[in-house]
Amino acid sequence: LEVDLSIRNILGKRFLILDGAMGTLLQTYNLKESDWDFKVGCNEILNITRPDIIKGIHLDYLKAGADITKTNSFGALPWVLEEYNLQDKTYEIAKMAAKNAKSAKDEIESVHKCQKYVAGSLGPGTKLASLNQIDFDTMYDGYFLAACGLIDGGVDLILLETFQDPLQIKAALNGCFDAIKYKQKDIPIMISATIELNGSMLIGTDVATLAAILEPFDILTLGLNCGSGPIQVETHLRKLSQNWGGYISIHSNAGLPENIAGKVCYPMDPESFAKAEAKFCDIDGVSIIGGCCGTTPNHIKALQEKIKDLKPKPPKGVSPKALASLYQYEPLFQEPPPFLIGERTNATGSKQFRDLLLKEDYDSILSIAQEQALSGAKALDVSVNFAGRNEEKDMIELISRFNQKISIPLMIDSTQPNTILKALKLIGGRPIINSANLEDGTEKFDKICELAKKFGSALVLLAIDEKGMAKTKERKLEVAYRMLDRALKNGLRKSDLVFDLLTFTVASAEEEYRSAAKDTIDAISELRNTHKEVGAILGISNVSFGLNAQARKYLNSVFLYHAVKNGLSMAIVNPKSLIPYPLINPEDRQICERLIFNDWQE
Ligand code: HCS
Structure with a gap:
């Protein structure tokens, strides 16, 4: 034998x-x-x-x-x-x-x-x-x-x-x-x-x-x-x-x-x-x-x-499924949810950050990052993609500093495989890549999955395909399941994946965008009920784009509340500008809820 x-x-x-x-x-x-x-x-x-x-x-x-x-x-x-x-x-x-x-x-x-x-x-x-x-x-x-x-x-x-x-x-x-x-x-x-x-x-x-x-x-x-x-x-x-x-x-x-x-x-x-x-x-x-x-x-x-006469005991520990910096880890599923990701080091979202990047004022950028961590962010979104700048170079400058000096994990916010790769080579902890999608077909999607697998990174999958951004619930889920299937074939596990089913501003003049917030919430709920191990993420402030600052604060906070109730596990936000749902007065809540659910019937 x-x-x-x-x-x-x-x-x-x-x-x-x-x-x-x-x-x-x-x-x-x-x-x-x-x-x-x-x-x-x-x-x-x-x-x-x-x-x-x-x-x-x-x-x-x-x-x-x-x-x-x-x-x-x-x-x-x-x-x-x-x-x-x-x-x-x-x-x-x-x-x-x-x-x-x-x-x-x-x-x-x-x-x-x-x-x-x-x-x-x-x-x-x-x-x-x-x-x-x-x-x-x-x-x-x-x-x-x-x-x-x-x-x-x-x-x-x-x-x-x-x-x-x-x-x-x-x-x-x-x-x-x-x-x-x-x-x-x-x-x-x-x-x-x-x-x-x-x-x-x-x-x-x-x-x-x-x-x-x-x-x-x-x-x-x-x-x-x-x-x-x-x-x-x-x-x-x-x-x-x-x-x-x-x-x-x-x-x-x-x-x-x-x-x-x-x-x-x-x-x-x-x-x-x-x-x-x-x-x-x-x-x-x-x-x-x-x-x-x-x-x-x-x-x-x-x-x-x-x-010689002893027998080993089987493992009983549980390895954390988490994001990590060199210095600490944060479970992907936070209790209570959601996992907040600080958005202030995003060149598209923050003019202040963009200006500092143009001046190459890295010390001030580090201060913004540190402030995000202090105000409750459990990870930091790093996005340096904007016209006239070299994304790869800026990413390297920031990530090499953040890796050593920022205590929370990092989100590499880029869709360019080369930029992502450069960032991954500098991060000692466990980051999350944001994101892969099917807009340019499967080759780029597979490449980003491969990078996530090689470096042990988590990965955001964004509901966009060759037909464009998914707006309805059905399209969001159809694209999501297709990406899930493909990511698993690329060797990733469900627990590595976090889906961004996309949200748009409810202030849009077009009905199909206005109704997308409700569709997003419904799609998240169905996705998370069908696949418990995957996460769901949203860039929360997209929902209020175009409104005034005060209205945005309220709308973002109410939207976050409902999205989380329906299974959202991660949110890219400015933690400093969130208002806890119970502290928002009922009339304000109702206006926000009508906007979110596109519901104007008495
Ligand atoms: N195997 C190496 C380890 C050094 S830390 C040695 O020298 O025994």
Whole structure:
């Protein structure tokens, strides 16, 4: 009988032990300059110059009880190897790293008749993308190349470990996924982030926010490693377990690193390390467990002995379906609804913003954005499309600032795939794209869906097709269902999608526009009743376009109230100018309601 021993199938059935440190262990080998060839200090070159030592370490770990051995390729990335002028050897080094580990794995498997796995380790490199120290494309290319080497060398999975910035993770994931596709393999990816003592990644992202950002991606596990030790990481691991619906990995350092006489030391001996890590076995979802810096084959042996009779618990957490900035996440379905999106950084909607953009006064623009967040917006609409400006350039200028400096998630308001792509490459959190539609046929629609899928973004689908904007309820729903179908075929999930069924001003002279507000509300109600997982969004102030400012305030607020009652989950508004429905006097409400429902009968 053929047994499926692939890691996807084994995961969760028993604990899988990941091996321990490579870098800190190599430091104990007293290597001579000749061992490094001429690149002293570059651990990764040892894959080529001293494969015997590297393979020996893998063998020691596998003999100590590790199920998975990590390749010696943590820094096999062009911008890290560049420090040793070895950037041109990225592929070769990664491939040799995989070969060394695979050769150890094959040896152990044939002698002990057991199944072991090789994880191709890739670190984050030395630069933070969210601080603009490195750009997305450079990272993407590096991970693609390194992953190709690892795959050609025979890894069973890829481990992206010690990550400090979700934007690094997205670049690495994109590079690795594309390499796997290019090599036509089925290789799962594990992600492991480093949480600092203050409870967040170096860039400021906590574990729940990270879970929200990575929720859309197809990854084997999400986990934590390095940084501190098993005692300090426990709280964060428990929080991750509550906020992640999949399996979890953990490989801590041998304690919190100490600086003793200028040398970094890891205080935990094998027994105390194993005891501390064994505590993680009762955390829901934890299924891969091992060691990071400071650990040795003896630590892994002690861990294996401690946990060999334990069984992992299934995941019970729920990954947030949310939008996220680097610093916080906001559930897509807010309680109470709706999810308010600030509209004041929209060049079409705000003259003040447009003027500031013309002056390139980015500080004042940041103030507007911050003010929107303070006044209750849970995300920020960023639209820079207007005549005479370069949309792509303006988008880059704003998004790179907002990504770091604005605490709420972002809405990329553009219908141009190139502009959207540029923005996505700068956002560490989980944004929403606004929007795709069928006006120019399916090619552009598919392209935008593909971008949303690749970057794990949510997506607004706007009810416009080749016949134009959908005005009646029937047309709105017909276009919406067609877009839904197509977006699902493009690999998106219902929960990624938010429909804008369009609203027009009730002040229009044309009957078909005037009656559209009611049709919009009815269509939203039917859409949300038929497909509960999708969202519905509207640019609320369109309903009152052309009226005076005071009337607009009332009409927008009453319209929002009714739209939400009928299933609207998101609204693009200026939160500052909304009046709570109960505070509007009944006569004013009635006038607004007559306008909205186009109902003038007594
Ligand atoms: N796998 C790497 C991780 C460093 S944080 C190592 O050196 O053990």
